[in-house]
Amino acid sequence: MLDQYDQKFKGLGKDSPFQDSPVLPNMLEGDKTIQFRCHRDIKCWNACCSNIDITLTPYDVLRLKNRLGISSGEFLKQYTFPFEMDKDGMPGVKFNPVEGGSACQFMVPEGCSVYEDRPNACRYYPVALLSLRNSDEFVDRTAYALVQEKHCLGHQENRFLTIDDYRAEQGVADYDEKSRGWRQLVLKRKSAGPGIGRPPAVSNQLFFMACYDLDRFRAFVISESFNNTYEIPVEQMAELVADDDKLLEFAFAFLRHVLFNEKSLVEKDGAYEARMERLKTKTEAIRQEYLANRDKIEDEKYCAPPGQPGDCGCGTND
Ligand code: SF4
Ligand code: SF4
Numbered sequence: 001m002l003d004q005y006d007q008k009f010k011g012l013g014k015d016s017p018f019q020d021s022p023v024l025p026n027m028l029e030g031d032k033t034i035q036f037r038c039h040r041d042i043k044c045w046n047a048c049c050s051n052i053d054i055t056l057t058p059y060d061v062l063r064l065k066n067r068l069g070i071s072s073g074e075f076l077k078q079y080t081f082p083f084e085m086d087k088d089g090m091p092g093v094k095f096n097p098v099e100g101g102s103a104c105q106f107m108v109p110e111g112c113s114v115y116e117d118r119p120n121a122c123r124y125y126p127v128a129l130l131s132l133r134n135s136d137e138f139v140d141r142t143a144y145a146l147v148q149e150k151h152c153l154g155h156q157e158n159r160f161l162t163i164d165d166y167r168a169e170q171g172v173a174d175y176d177e178k179s180r181g182w183r184q185l186v187l188k189r190k191s192a193g194p195g196i197g198r199p200p201a202v203s204n205q206l207f208f209m210a211c212y213d214l215d216r217f218r219a220f221v222i223s224e225s226f227n228n229t230y231e232i233p234v235e236q237m238a239e240l241v242a243d244d245d246k247l248l249e250f251a252f253a254f255l256r257h258v259l260f261n262e263k264s265l266v267e268k269d270g271a272y273e274a275r276m277e278r279l280k281t282k283t284e285a286i287r288q289e290y291l292a293n294r295d296k297i298e299d300e301k302y303c304a305p306p307g308q309p310g311d312c313g314c315g316t317n318d
Contacts, residue, residue, distance in 0.1 A: 027130065027143040030164035034146060036126060037157035040111065047151045048125060049107040054095040056080060057179035058211040058251070060119035061093065062244050065214075067117040072215040079105060082208070089201075090189055091208040095119075120179065123170040126152060127163055131183045140187050142176075178245065181252030182211055188260060203259055210251035214244060217251055229274075231266040 056064075065075035076093060085092040098105050106114045112122070120129070126147040131140050144163050148155055167173065185207075210217050220226055221240055232240075239246045256262040 026145065028127075028145060028163060029143065030167070031162050032144070033160050033162050034127070034166065035157070035160050036154045036166070037159035038154045039157075042153055042157070044151055044153045046107055046109075046111065048149075049104045049112065049122075051102045052095055052097055052104045054104070054119060054121050055085075056093050056095065056119055056121075056212075057175070058182050058214070058248055059175055059178040060121075061212050062178075062214055062248055063117040064114060064119070066244065067114055072213045076212060080212075085186065086190055088189070089204050090186065091204050091212075093212050120172060120175040123172045123175065124167075126154065127166060129172075129176070131187055140184055178248065181249065181256075185211075185252060185255055185259070206258060207255060210255050214247060214251070218247055221247070221250070229267060229271040231268050 061072060061075060061080075064079070065072050068075065070078075079096055080093040081096045083092050083094055084090065095104060097103055104112075106112055106118075112118050126149070128145045128147050130143045130145055132143060161169075209220065218241065221232075222237070240250055241247075253264040257265045
């Protein structure tokens with residue numbers, strides 16, 4: 001099956017996702033043997049952490065903010081910057097390097113100061129995890145690729161092991177599992193095809209909060225308006241308040257419910273109607289505001305300031 005993807009990308013030429021990339025254009029399976037070893041005495045020690053471009057998964061954020069003992073909001077502000085993962089503005093976050101430089105804020109001479117909680121991309125390197133999904137398939141597939149950058153001398157070391165063994169050594173299984181829901185959401189949005197216009201800003205805001213700003217999402221989940229809408233058993237609510245892992249899992253289910261209408265949550269009787277009513281009221285308020293301002297907007301659009309060419313004398317731009 002991987003051959004099918006391999007052939008697909010090879011045939012793309014300049015449209016290949018691996019164009020100008022150090023990622024070898026091969027889809028590899030877990031039993032593929034690679035040659036690699038990274039160790040403290042290697043000449044390129046810390047080279048990879050000195051020039052970073054690391055996309056964080058929601059589970060990376062969770063682990064790091066707990067490691068540092070700060071809230072998700074504080075972590076995002078100090079250690080990340082937001083970016084758009086697709087043309088529809090799907091929100092992602094990347095590591096913010098040190099001020100005025102390109103090195104990771106967690107890099108120290110000894111290596112990584114958050115090693116036990118380092119992000120999944122750091123664990124995988126120089127292997128890249130690829131999640132794939134054909135538009136006519138309902139399941140995502142996992143494959144790997146090898147990243148061979150000139151500065152990384154680990155590829156010349158005399159050690160051979162399979163990608164599966166390397167994954168076990170780096171402890172990625174838990175990370176892969178805990179961010180699986182996020183990868184599926186990302187793939188689903190990407191494979192949904194072009195919609196009419198961009199998704200409403202509120203969808204992207206919800207996606208950002210639920211995936212990355214987990215402490216804010218928790219406050220949202222215990223809010224009155226959330227509990228007036230969704231049927232959450234008391235035991236489950238207690239778990240969501242106390243357990244970040246459970247809350248993240250719930251966040252993905254919530255996003256599947258609101259973004260893809262997957263009915264992964266139970267709504268209270270009348271909640272849908274109440275939501276529609278609120279939406280109607282809001283839409284009507286926006287319409288009224290537009291109507292009230294329409295003449296002014298039109299005037300501002302066409303009338304030049306007094307004394308300028310195009311001034312009709314209406315005084316709009318006085
Ligand atoms: S988190 Fe650690 S391993 Fe990852 S880039 Fe930063 S210093 Fe390197
Ligand atoms: S061998 Fe590669 S991964 Fe290890 S320190 Fe050098 S550049 Fe980084």
